[in-house]
Amino acid sequence: MTDITITLNGETRELPAASTLADALAANGQPPAAFASAVNGEFVARDARAQTLLAEGDAVFTFQAITGG
Template identity: 60%
Template sequence: MSKQITVNGEARTLREEATLADLVAALGQAPQSLATAVNGEFVPRAARDTLQLRDGDAVFTFQPITGG
């Protein structure tokens, strides 16, 4: 079984049990170099392993902004 989500506006199909951490790994970028949001809500790196993605979720990845 699979589910449909969008990643940065592009449709993507994932396996039913996929977590946000699985998705980040599949994107091929270093997890620590990306910030993530699901349905407009920021998701800390520590929560990615337990966040089960659902059919229709909208995921956004972006470079964290540091400085000050």
């Protein structure tokens, strides 16, 4: 199996092929409920992270979710 290269918050990361967004975030070491996430500028809901496959060159960003009214 080959690896893929992605960027996670601007830093290059190598992951095994067929990695999901959940895999990438777990490898980053942050608690997954503490932030929101996006792949290539598209928001990904927390419950969709395990089904979101990453591909070569994807850009993943995490950010603090802001709520309010």
